[in-house]
Each structure stands twice: as structure tokens, then as C-alpha cells.
Amino acid sequence: MDARVELLLGALASTILLLIAGMVIFVLLKGMPSFTNNGISWFGFGGNVDQQLMDIFNSPANPADYNYELHAGPLLYATALITGAAIVISTAFAVLSAIFIVEFAPHNIRRVLEPVVRLLAAVPSVIYGLIGILVVVPWVADNLISEDRKESVAYVIQLDGTSILVGILILCIMISPIMIAIIVDALRSVPVTWTQGAAALGVNRWRSMWTVSLRAARPAIVAAAVLASARALGEAIMLSMVAGSVGFAPNPLDGFTFFLEPARPLASTIVDNAEGLSVVPFGQTMYAFAAILLVSSAFLSFGGWAARRSLSKYTLGAR
Amino acid sequence: MQPTARKPVKVESSWSIMDRVGLGLAWAAGLSLCLVAGSIIAYMAYKGIQYVSWEMITSAPEASLDQSATGGFLDPIIGSLVLTVIGIVIAVPVGVAVAVWLTEYGRPSGLARAVESGVEIVAGTPSIVLAIFGLLIFQQSFMGLFSFTAEGGAVFGRSFIAAGAMMSIVALPLVIGATREAMMTIPRHVREASYALGKDRATTIRRVLLPSARSGIATGATLGMGRIIGDTAIVVILLGASMQISPEDGFGGIFRGTGSTLTSYVYNNSPAGEGNAPEKAYAAAFVLLLIVIFLNAAVGLIGRRNKPQWN
Numbered sequence: 284m285d286a287r288v289e290l291l292l293g294a295l296a297s298t299i300l301l302l303i304a305g306m307v308i309f310v311l312l313k314g315m316p317s318f319t320n321n322g323i324s325w326f327g328f329g330g331n332v333d334q335q336l337m338d339i340f341n342s343p344a345n346p347a348d349y350n351y352e353l354h355a356g357p358l359l360y361a362t363a364l365i366t367g368a369a370i371v372i373s374t375a376f377a378v379l380s381a382i383f384i385v386e387f388a389p390h391n392i393r394r395v396l397e398p399v400v401r402l403l404a405a406v407p408s409v410i411y412g413l414i415g416i417l418v419v420v421p422w423v424a425d426n427l428i429s430e431d432r433k434e435s436v437a438y439v440i441q442l443d444g445t446s447i448l449v450g451i452l453i454l455c456i457m458i459s460p461i462m463i464a465i466i467v468d469a470l471r472s473v474p475v476t477w478t479q480g481a482a483a484l485g486v487n488r489w490r491s492m493w494t495v496s497l498r499a500a501r502p503a504i505v506a507a508a509v510l511a512s513a514r515a516l517g518e519a520i521m522l523s524m525v526a527g528s529v530g531f532a533p534n535p536l537d538g539f540t541f542f543l544e545p546a547r548p549l550a551s552t553i554v555d556n557a558e559g560l561s562v563v564p565f566g567q568t569m570y571a572f573a574a575i576l577l578v579s580s581a582f583l584s585f586g587g588w589a590a591r592r593s594l595s596k597y598t599l600g601a602r
Numbered sequence: 603m604q605p606t607a608r609k610p611v612k613v614e615s616s617w618s619i620m621d622r623v624g625l626g627l628a629w630a631a632g633l634s635l636c637l638v639a640g641s642i643i644a645y646m647a648y649k650g651i652q653y654v655s656w657e658m659i660t661s662a663p664e665a666s667l668d669q670s671a672t673g674g675f676l677d678p679i680i681g682s683l684v685l686t687v688i689g690i691v692i693a694v695p696v697g698v699a700v701a702v703w704l705t706e707y708g709r710p711s712g713l714a715r716a717v718e719s720g721v722e723i724v725a726g727t728p729s730i731v732l733a734i735f736g737l738l739i740f741q742q743s744f745m746g747l748f749s750f751t752a753e754g755g756a757v758f759g760r761s762f763i764a765a766g767a768m769m770s771i772v773a774l775p776l777v778i779g780a781t782r783e784a785m786m787t788i789p790r791h792v793r794e795a796s797y798a799l800g801k802d803r804a805t806t807i808r809r810v811l812l813p814s815a816r817s818g819i820a821t822g823a824t825l826g827m828g829r830i831i832g833d834t835a836i837v838v839i840l841l842g843a844s845m846q847i848s849p850e851d852g853f854g855g856i857f858r859g860t861g862s863t864l865t866s867y868v869y870n871n872s873p874a875g876e877g878n879a880p881e882k883a884y885a886a887a888f889v890l891l892l893i894v895i896f897l898n899a900a901v902g903l904i905g906r907r908n909k910p911q912w913n
Contacts, residue, residue: 288804292703296717299700299774303720306735313738376631383632387625392636398902399639405898406642407832409868410887414645416873417880456638463635489621489628510726517728520834524874550730550835557839560737570738573731580726 307577314571316564320351325571328356332530336556340565349564357532358572361546364533365447365526366515369454374508376455377462378497384463385470386492397467404460412524415453420444420525423543432540440531440544447533448542450526454518458511465510469503470496502591509587513580519550528555549576650888653881675886677847678867681762682831682893685841685863688766689773689830694823696770697777702807704778705785725775733839736768740840758842763857765840772833773826780825784818785811820904828897831890834865841866864890 318325335353342350384396424444433442473496481491497504527545530552535541547555549572560566617625661674700717708714724732741759788811796806812819842848842860862870864886869875871883 285802285804288807289703289707289709292699292707293709293713295696296700296703297713299696300713300717300720303724306732307723309738310731310735376635379628379631380635383628383635387628388632392632396632396636396639399643400635402895402898403639403642405828405832405894407834407865407890407894409832409834409865409872410646410891412874413868413872413883413887414642417883418645456642459635485616487616487621489617489624493624513726513728517730519728519730520838520869524869524872528874550728553730553734554835554838560734569734573734576728576731580728581723584722584726 307581310570310577311574313567314569314574315567316349317351317353317568317571321353325353325355326359327354328360328532329354332357336530336552336565336568339568340559340562342562342564346563351564351568353568355549355572357530358547358549358552359575360532361447361526361530362516362548362550365450365454365522365546365548366512368447368451369458369515370508370512372451373455373459373462373511374504377459377466377507377511378504380459380463381466381470382489382492382497384467385496386488400460400463400467404464408457408518408521409524411453411457412521415449415521415525416445419449419453420446423449428543432543436537436540436544440529442540442543443527443545445525445527445545446543447526447546450522450546453521453525454515457518457521458515461514462507462511465503465507466500469500473499502594505587505590505594509583509590513583516580516583517550517576518548519554522548523551523554526551646884646888646891649884650891652884654885654888675864675867675882675889678862678864678886679889681841681847681861682863682865684762684857684861685766685769685837686827686830688762688857689769690823690827692767692770693773693777693826694819697774697822697826698781698812698819700774701778701781701785702812705782706803706807706811721775721778724771725779728835729772729833730835730839732768732771733836736764736836736840740764740767760840760842760860761858762841762861765836766857768836768840769830769833772836773823773830776825776829777819777822780818780822781815784815784821787818788814817904817907821901824897824901824904828894828901831863831893831897832865834869837863837866838869864893 332353332355339350339353384393384400388396421444423446424442427448428442428444436442470492477495477499478491481495482488486494526547528547528551529545530547531545533541533544533546537544553569553572556565556569560569657674660676700721704714704717737759740761792810792814793806796810797803801809841862844860844862847861848859868883868886868890871879871886873880
């Protein structure tokens with residue numbers, strides 16, 4: 284009986300594995316035509332992405348005449364920009380907040396803050412998007428975008444408040460709580476003898492936290508950053524609501540206006556264009572985007588695992 | 603005897619400049635965290651209480667040009683409920699089975715490691731990718747019985763079952779993780795005692811280990827529920843865009859039909875969607891937030907309640 288149960292459970296687990304592998308392979312296969320028809324220029328810049336998507340959508344019904352031309356540079360740039368900035372800012376913010384919660388917070392504040400942080404980590408992204416689009420975006424439009432600013436870029440893009448500034452800001456608020464929760468757990472699990480030893484040597488509280496506990500918690504920080512960046516990479520709904528729905532590549536040479544220009548990362552592009560999936564070349568282009576997202580998040584997991592392994596040589600056991 | 607005359611020693615504070623800067627930054631981060639968290643909760647509460655009303659929760663939405671006649675969001679609430687039930691009903695048995703196999707059996711070890719990596723990949727996949735993949739599967743012609751098929755053979759591919767199946771994939775890693783943790787904390791001597799009494803492994807799992815892991819499984823299921831309720835991308839793509847729940851005729855009824863959930867309702871009523879009824883959006887978002895708070899509290903309670911003692 285035991286052997287039968289083992290076989291059954293093993294078969295179930297293998298089926299799940301096959302399903303997951305099938306998902307990855309299918310998405311890659313479905314998106315392949317878009318890559319093969321464009322070659323390396325798929326990743327480059329050139330022309331208006333929205334216009335190219337529209338042309339793909341309108342391509343004639345004859346399979347030989349499908350239009351595939353796409354230079355997805357602006358979308359990749361927007362994704363990298365928004366995700367990268369959010370991760371860097373959030374990691375710094377989360378580490379400092381975690382240190383505050385573990386070491387310096389008054390007892391009453393700590394008792395309230397911890398469940399609140401856990402709650403914030405569970406809030407759905409639509410709610411963040413709603414607050415963003417109804418509160419933050421109008422504020423930015425009224426206070427940060429003057430007429431002159433609008434004039435200066437009017438020949439390229441309209442500024443209406445939806446911008447990468449709001450996108451990065453709300454994305455930071457969205458991914459920080461989960462990072463804070465993980466880092467707080469890691470800081471707490473540092474053996475108390477280590478911190479007591481530091482105190483016995485006369486090290487002050489900040490320094491012992493920085494040089495002892497934080498170093499010990501480095502694998503957890505990497506794990507938290509990887510988790511948060513996977514979430515940031517795939518965030519479609521909130522960014523589609525607040526970062527603008529235009530496939531535009533913000534220009535850093537515009538100075539401060541750079542932050543006020545809209546952009547649209549890959550995931551939001553898929554959500555915004557979901558109705559057109561039935562048109563074959565359009566659908567294949569969308570699957571190509573999904574393939575990029577899938578490969579990036581797989582790379583992230585692998586990179587995080589590799590980084591954690593190399594760090595855990597110096598710290599507490601396996602994590 | 604007089605103490606030896608010494609130059610007075612200047613006692614330096616043990617906090618250097620950099621340390622003070624660090625302390626200041628930590629306090630700044632902590633206080634701004636409090637501020638942001640507090641303002642989000644306070645603002646949602648303020649706007650929500652302002653707009654939500656009992657009749658909103660209990661009346662169905664209706665299409666209308668006049669904002670005051672567009673009804674409430676009963677159908678989205680039912681939609682969220684149906685999706686969660688479908689997702690959990692699929693995810694929990696499968697997840698517990700996979701977790702049990704991983705912890706108790708797990709041979710060959712290469713396969714076990716592959717399954718673990720696979721689950722981790724799914725955990726990190728954006729839900730939009732899962733949604734597109736779901737569309738890919740459910741629009742195949744042999745999947746026609748799971749949704750509506752138009753004349754001409756085009757399978758619609760969007761239904762409660764399609765969305766529910768993808769939601770279960772979203773919840774699966776959480777269930778597997780929580781169950782594995784629960785099973786791994788059961789000490790070895792419990793299993794050995796069961797084997798010593800002559801029970802084989804399958805019976806041990808069924809009679810001894812799983813009942814003790816109940817709270818872990820419940821935690822995983824509740825975490826999964828929280829994730830399912832909050833997911834918008836899968837709903838927007840896989841549930842069809844009908845405001846009201848429209849079941850299909852014939853076998854399956856509501857499962858093959860389309861509808862909406864609280865999340866897609868909020869999305870559609872915000873300036874990003876078609877509506878432009880921020881009051882409805884706020885009210886629905888408030889209800890959603892209350893549900894999430896409740897689920898979160900439930901996870902905490904479940905975790906604290908059934909802590910089995912092994913000694």
C-alpha cells in the first residue's frame with residue numbers, strides 16, 4: 284500500500300512539474316515568431332512602440348503578410364527603470380525601517396507597527412493603484428507640472444500627472460512591507476550572544492546593529508530583495524493605473540521633467556492590450572513580452588539563490 | 603594619600619558622526635513608515651465609510667448612463683467568493699499532496715529538487731504571465747467545455763473555471779510552503795513511534811502527521827485565499843468583462859459563465875477603467891480591504907491556536 288501511495292503522490296508531483304515546465308515552454312514557443320521576425324532589433328529603440336503595436340494589430344489576415352515589426356526598447360527601458368529604482372530605494376528604506384523596528388522603536392510603536400506592516404504586505408495592488416490615481420496623480424499634476432514644463436515637452440508627450448515618479452513611489456510603498464517583514468525576522472534571529480558580545484565590547488547600539496546583525500542577515504536581505512523585485516517586475520495593474528498608458532521612453536536629459544514623464548512597463552503593456560490577443564501576430568507579440576517576464580523572474584530567482592549561497596558561507600547556517 | 607596628578611581625560615562619546623547619521627536615518631525611515639501606513643489606512647477608512655452603504659453591498663450592478671442608478675456591487679462580491687472557493691478547492695488537496703510527497707517520500711531526489719524549483723518559479727511568476735498562459739490553454743478547442751463556445755468554433759476561453767484554475771496555481775506555492783513547514787516541525791520520534799507500532803508510512807501520514815499539520819495547512823489556505831482575493835490581472839484577462847454574473851446555459855452554469863470580482867470592479871470604476879465612479883471604487887476597495895484585514899487576522903489566530911506540544 285505504501286508503495287502505491289508513493290507512486291500516486293510522485294505521479295501527482297511530476298504532473299505539476301510537467302504543467303509548470305509546459306507553461307514556460309508554451310509561452311516561449313508562442314512568443315518565438317515575434318523574436319525571429321525582428322531579430323536583435325526587437326530589443327532596440329526605433330519608432331513609436333504604440334504605433335507599431337497598432338500596426339501589428341491591424342495586420343492583414345493572410346498569415347504570409349503578418350506584420351511583426353517591433354522595437355520594444357522603450358518598454359524594456361521603462362521596466363528596467365521603474366523596477367530598478369524601486370528596488371534600490373525600497374531596499375535602503377526597508378533595511379533602515381527594519382533596524383528601527385527591531386532596535387530603536389519605542390515599545391508601543393513597535394507593537395502597532397509590526398501587524399500593520401504585515402497587513403500592508405497583503406493589501407491588493409488595485410487599492411494602491413486606486414489611491415495613486417485618485418490622490419497622488421492629481422496632486423502631481425497640480426503642483427509639479429507647470430504650464431512651462433508641459434510646453435517644453437509638448438512636441439513629444441503629454442504630461443498629465445501619470446508619471447514614473449508616482450509609479451516608482453507607489454511601487455516602493457507596495458514592496459517595502461514584505462521586505463521589512465523578512466528583514467525584521469532575520470535581524471531577530473541573530474543569536475543574542477553575538478549582540479551581547481558586541482555590547483560587552485562597548486559598541487553602541489547602531490554600530491552593533493550595522494556591523495553584527497545586519498551582516499548576519501545579509502542572505503535574508505538578498506532573499507527579500509529578490510522577492511520584492513519579482514513582485515515589482517510583474518506589477519501590471521497598479522503601474523498601468525498610475526504610470527501612464529503610453530509606451531514612451533522618458534528622457535533623462537530633460538532634467539526634473541524626466542521624472543514626470545509617463546512610461547509603461549512590459550506587464551502593464553500586456554494588461555492594457557489584452558483584448559487584442561485573438562489577432563494572431565498581436566497575441567504572439569504579447570506572449571513574447573510574457574516570455575521576457577518569465578525568463579527575467581527565473582533569472583532573478585536563480586541569481587538570488589546563488590547570491591544567498593555565497594553569502595551563507597559567512598553567516599548563520601543555511602537559509 | 604593624594605592621587606597622582608593626571609591630565610583630565612576627555613571622555614569621548616561612543617557615538618561617532620556616522621553612527622549618529624545612521625541613527626537619524628533609521629528614525630526617519632521608521633517615522634515615515636508610520637506616517638505612510640497610517641495615512642493609507644486612515645484615508646481608505648475615511649473614503650470608504652463615506653461611500654459604502656448597506657444597499658451597495660446587497661444590490662447588483664446595472665449598466666446605466668445615470669450614475670445614481672448603477673447599483674451596488676453584490677455580483678462582484680459573489681464573483682470573488684466563487685473564484686476563491688474554486689481556487690482553494692483545487693489548490694489545497696494538490697498542494698498538501700505535493701508537500702507530503704516532498705517531505706515524506708521525495709525519491710528520486712533529482713525529481714524532488716526539480717519540483718521544488720518548479721514551485722519556486724511559479725511563486726515568482728507574475729500573475730499576468732499566468733493569466734496569459736491560462737488564456738492559451740483555455741482557448742484550445744478541446745477545452746471548450748470550460749467556457750462559452752461561439753458559432754464558428756472560437757472558444758471564448760474566459761470563465762470562472764478558467765480564472766479559478768489559474769488562481770489555484772497562484773495559491774499553490776503558499777499552500778505547499780506552509781504545509782511543508784508544518785510537516786517539518788513534527789519531530790522524528792513521532793514518526794518512529796508510529797512505525798514501531800507497525801503502521802506503514804501512508805497510514806502514519808494519514809492518521810498522525812496530517813492531523814497535527816492542520817493549522818499549518820489552514821495557514822497556507824488562508825494565505826492563498828488572501829492572494830486570490832487580491833489578484834486583479836488574472837481576473838481582468840480570464841473572467842470576461844461582464845459586470846453581472848452571467849452563467850452559461852446547460853451543464854456547469856455559473857462555472858462556465860463570466861462575471862467580475864471586487865478587484866476588477868475597483869479597476870473598472872477607477873479613472874483607468876471605463877467607469878468614472880470613484881465613489882463606487884472607494885466603497886468596493888474599502889470592502890476589499892476589510893476582507894483582507896479579516897483574512898490576515900485569521901492567519902494570525904490560526905497560527906497561534908493549534909500549537910501541538912511535542913516532548
